[in-house]
Amino acid sequence: MPLPLEGVRVIDVTNVIAGPLASYQLVMLGAEVIKIEVPGIGDLSRKFGADPELGAKRMGASFFASNSGKKSLTLNLKMAAGKDVFRRLVKDADVVLENFRPGTMTKLGLDYDALKQINPTLVYCAVSGFGQEGPLSQKPTYDQIIQGFCGLMSLTGDTKTAPIRAGYTVCDAMAAITAAFAICAALYRKQKSGTGEMIDVSMLDSSLASMAAWLISNHVNAGDIPIPRGNENPSSSPSGTYRTKDGLINIVNNEDKHFEILCEAIGRPDLKSDPRFAARTNRIKNREDMKAVLEQALQAKSAADWEVIFDEAGVPAGRILTVPEIVRHPQVQARQFLKRFQNVPGAGRDIAVPRVGFRLASGLPDVPTPPPQLGQDTSEILDRLGYSTSEIESLRNQGVV
Secondary structure: OOOOOOOOEEEEEOOHHHHHHHHHHHHHHHOOEEEEEEEOOHHHHHHHOHHHHHHOOOOOHHHOOOOOOOOOEEOOOOOOHHHHHHHHHHHHHOEEEOOOOOOOHHHOOOOOHHHHHOOOOOOOEEEEOOOOOOOOOOOOOOOOHHHHHHOOHHOOOOOOOOOOOOOOOOOHHHHHHHHHHHHHHHHHHHHHOOOOOOOEEEEHHHHHHHHHHHHHHHHHHHHOOOOOOOOOOOOOOOOOEEEEEEEEEEEEOOHHHHHHHHHOOOOOOOHHOOOOOOHHHHHHHHHHHHHHHHHHOOOOOOOHHHHHHHHHHHHOOEEOOHHHHHHHHHHHHHOOOEEEEEEEEEOOOEEEEEEOOOOOOOOOOOOOOOOOOOOOHHHHHHHHHOOOOOHHHHHHOOOOO
């Protein structure tokens, strides 16, 4: 069965993480994504990653993360001929996705108002740090800056260590998922009514939206001021990270029944009637005592052993795994989260790329091809647009493509 976005054409004018990750979600749902890259340079992420050799080839490990399945067209949008090529592309496109600083596409004459004259049903999505409007719209930014602005860093760590940056580019990722979601919604309406849309995605807004559940709601509606709590869950106890004989384990007890099962599983049924812990409110009040008693019992076995015991008993718990451990975990393998390509052109080696975070009964979201070499599809795309061989050669000689 065809994937949901089969037949959708996306013109992707984005770099690094938020934009490319957004279009990557669309690729895995069947869309054709034409990635516009600066001639001779390409997406900045082509140089990034932990392997300098790949970066030197402009096939960086970071580029692999969100560019498989795309076609690469090199195009200089500052040149008149390059803009003409772009406009031809837009005529038959469904989506234009860009993540320039607000106003850049307007200066190029390629903003939504200009492009909708060519294609009235176009879905245009702009991803930026603070959005297209507002006092900070022109502020240059990256993920860590947004982490600081949205309050995430102020809550990461504990009272002694905060603020701390999250361990990955969470704000970029939130903007990407938000953009892909908004584009799919606009495409659905376009199919129903034939109308286009201008989508303004802000990394700050997207990050705040992800924090709205409880954190922001409790602040604006109940006056609560969130503070960094490390690995402790302020709404329940025991609920946090605990030391075992060998390794750490997360345990979350949101319900009384979880606590009762936990007491039985660790061989301490007496804790259920201990005045300090019998009631949920008391367990929260006596959090430190609860942790001390629990960790004493957990010293009997390793985190791996306790995880098996807790899983069998029905206690929500899990070990603290590293990235190398989780990507090799049987659960991740069973879900086919990683797609592998052999002897990738330009890289000269086998690579693995991630899939989306969901599966479909009608078919596994997938990427058909590995990450493209810089400009590898330029001639094919220009030919499809009606450019002759001599015209393509002339564009190359001029540095347009």
